[in-house]
Amino acid sequence: MSVKELHTINFRNLASNKLALHSDLNFLVGDNGSGKSSLLESLFYLGHGKSFRTSKVDSLIQIGFDDFIISVKSNENTQLGIQRNKLGESKIKINGLASSKLSDLAKNIAVQIVTPESFKLFFGGPKERRKFVDLGLFHVEHSFSSEWKLFQRVYKQRNACLRTKLGLEQLDYWTDEFCRLSENIASLRKGYIESLKQELHYWLKIMLPSYGKDISIQYLQGWNNKKELSDILQENKYKELEKGFSLYGAQKFDIRFLIDNASIEHRLSRGQQKLFLLALTFAQSKLIEQVKRIKPILLIDDIGAELDHSSRKAMFLAYQQLNCQTIISAIDRVALEPLIPDDNNYNMFHVEHGQIKAMIE
Numbered sequence: 001m002s003v004k005e006l007h008t009i010n011f012r013n014l015a016s017n018k019l020a021l022h023s024d025l026n027f028l029v030g031d032n033g034s035g036k037s038s039l040l041e042s043l044f045y046l047g048h049g050k051s052f053r054t055s056k057v058d059s060l061i062q063i064g065f066d067d068f069i070i071s072v073k074s075n076e077n078t079q080l081g082i083q084r085n086k087l088g089e090s091k092i093k094i095n096g097l098a099s100s101k102l103s104d105l106a107k108n109i110a111v112q113i114v115t116p117e118s119f120k121l122f123f124g125g126p127k128e129r130r131k132f133v134d135l136g137l138f139h140v141e142h143s144f145s146s147e148w149k150l151f152q153r154v155y156k157q158r159n160a161c162l163r164t165k166l167g168l169e170q171l172d173y174w175t176d177e178f179c180r181l182s183e184n185i186a187s188l189r190k191g192y193i194e195s196l197k198q199e200l201h202y203w204l205k206i207m208l209p210s211y212g213k214d215i216s217i218q219y220l221q222g223w224n225n226k227k228e229l230s231d232i233l234q235e236n237k238y239k240e241l242e243k244g245f246s247l248y249g250a251q252k253f254d255i256r257f258l259i260d261n262a263s264i265e266h267r268l269s270r271g272q273q274k275l276f277l278l279a280l281t282f283a284q285s286k287l288i289e290q291v292k293r294i295k296p297i298l299l300i301d302d303i304g305a306e307l308d309h310s311s312r313k314a315m316f317l318a319y320q321q322l323n324c325q326t327i328i329s330a331i332d333r334v335a336l337e338p339l340i341p342d343d344n345n346y347n348m349f350h351v352e353h354g355q356i357k358a359m360i361e
């Protein structure tokens, strides 16, 4: 999918803005605090039903208003919209029809983002890495979403037995289910990470050619992979009862990015790490595109941060092969120079005090 028109009302500092987007490449230029990230956030919100910056919906609604609306028309004639109010109530519309599920929106639009905060993938806790992998899996592996929902239900029930110690006779039942679902989910994740690794190498060859072949992703499934999960849980039964929650299982998975067995963050500079993040996101976008009929939309916030001229050029070479609708923001036009195609086939927007205007180049 590519967005033809994006309309925001009362989202952050963006009052009412209607943007006619280019089907390939779009640039947003504006000073600090003008509203660039907010615009990217609005499109991300439509695709994910949540922000990449906050879990507080109130802070997304423009100060002094009660709700916000984000809607898009696609080049394929799909119309999607979401309205969210201060009480946390959402109204979702897909092609004019009301829907009650945020996941229905995500079935129609896939949005990927790289921001200066994306470094959390290396430096943050496992939560960020789990989110990244599961987002890809949600789009690429159809059975993942239902297996994961089921797993979470069983995980909660098992934890309740461990915590309250009231349903100990039921613990064995929930443990069997927990093991079965953990194994299923671990195998889906493992398969996905194998595909991601292969795809990643293609993009690293373009963006980080001198490191590409030495980079690998290590998958840690959430328990020692040389043992059966059921045996581990049996061995640790009293430890888990003492703690009151599950210590092993699919909820505990993590991934590591390595160069010759050393963590990436110790071997690559900040700029190189950003190129790695972009390569990873491009790889994920490509996998999503291969499986879904919907092409992902790629958002890159503050491209100038961390990347020098030649890194931005390398990113542009890769972008040209990606063939996804992309919106890139920067503080000034100079930061965008290595990315601007000679054929003028792009749209440029200027953002100022929450107002977005198309610029004639």
Ligand SMILES: Nc1ncnc2c1ncn2[C@@H]1O[C@H](COP(=O)(O)OP(=O)(O)OP(=O)(O)O)[C@@H](O)[C@H]1O
Pocket: 011, 012, 013, 030, 031, 032, 033, 034, 035, 036, 037, 038, 039, 058, 059, 060, 061, 062, 063, 302, 331
């Ligand atoms: N709910 C809200 N209502 C009104 N204004 C808001 C709200 N939330 C945030 N803002 C303001 O919106 C402005 C735009 O923020 P945003 O992060 O989009 O800027 P930006 O253009 O991406 O800046 P930078 O280049 O510094 O990243 C900020 O000044 C912020 O204080």
